[in-house]
Amino acid sequence: MPRGLFITFEGLDGSGKTTQIRKLAAWLERRGHATVVTRQPGGTSTGDRIREILLDARNAHLASMTEMALMFADRAQAIAEVIEPALAAGKIVLCDRYTDSSEAYQGGGRQLGSETILALHRLVCGNLQPDLTLLLLPGFDASLARARRRNSRTEARGGKNEGRFEAEQDAFFRRVWEKYREIAEREPQRVVRIEGDLGIDEVYEQIVEIVSERIVTASA
Numbered sequence: 001m002p003r004g005l006f007i008t009f010e011g012l013d014g015s016g017k018t019t020q021i022r023k024l025a026a027w028l029e030r031r032g033h034a035t036v037v038t039r040q041p042g043g044t045s046t047g048d049r050i051r052e053i054l055l056d057a058r059n060a061h062l063a064s065m066t067e068m069a070l071m072f073a074d075r076a077q078a079i080a081e082v083i084e085p086a087l088a089a090g091k092i093v094l095c096d097r098y099t100d101s102s103e104a105y106q107g108g109g110r111q112l113g114s115e116t117i118l119a120l121h122r123l124v125c126g127n128l129q130p131d132l133t134l135l136l137l138p139g140f141d142a143s144l145a146r147a148r149r150r151n152s153r154t155e156a157r158g159g160k161n162e163g164r165f166e167a168e169q170d171a172f173f174r175r176v177w178e179k180y181r182e183i184a185e186r187e188p189q190r191v192v193r194i195e196g197d198l199g200i201d202e203v204y205e206q207i208v209e210i211v212s213e214r215i216v217t218a219s220a
């Protein structure tokens, strides 16, 4: 059984990842590729509990090191329970955020530095790297405004306030943004950037083109 393909989606909150993952998963399924969709933090029952702690706006006091450790605890569980078994079974895994998020948010945003994150990744994740990372970078201002709107809507509907990150200052998101660009420059083979304020369908078309090429290469 040939190993599956591990594809991650990255970007600021409100960059449209979730919509694109849904569309790509449907496209892959229509072509007969068994596909598993997951997200971080979350994606396992343990991970969902970790996610609640991490995103709850009432946990403003969470130390940066605790935050980073919980992100990796969640990831270790997801690798063991979801990602590795799916790849071993030859499936395509679409993961909404992975270690690049830790490097961008904790490494860049919280200023813990890339080295700490990459060292933990080697140790906790056995250095499992995505085959492809789609980095969605619409305009900074538009994506931030969208994330904040989305969060206040969730609250207004009586849902959970998952807004601990959205409550951060613009300077925090600037650092996240810069770190994402740095990662893309460092690993151009793995990380493909989709930049600018494009419509949902334009982004989708680009993604389908990139993924089609990778599937052909992987099965060649």
Ligand code: TMP
Residues within 6 Å of the ligand: 013, 039, 040, 041, 071, 097, 098, 099, 101, 102, 103, 105, 106, 165, 166
């Ligand atoms: P999302 O599921 O809406 O993308 O929200 C997840 C939030 O968690 C988002 O603000 C980014 C943040 N995050 C990190 O800070 N580090 C990480 O390693 C991951 C996976 C997410």
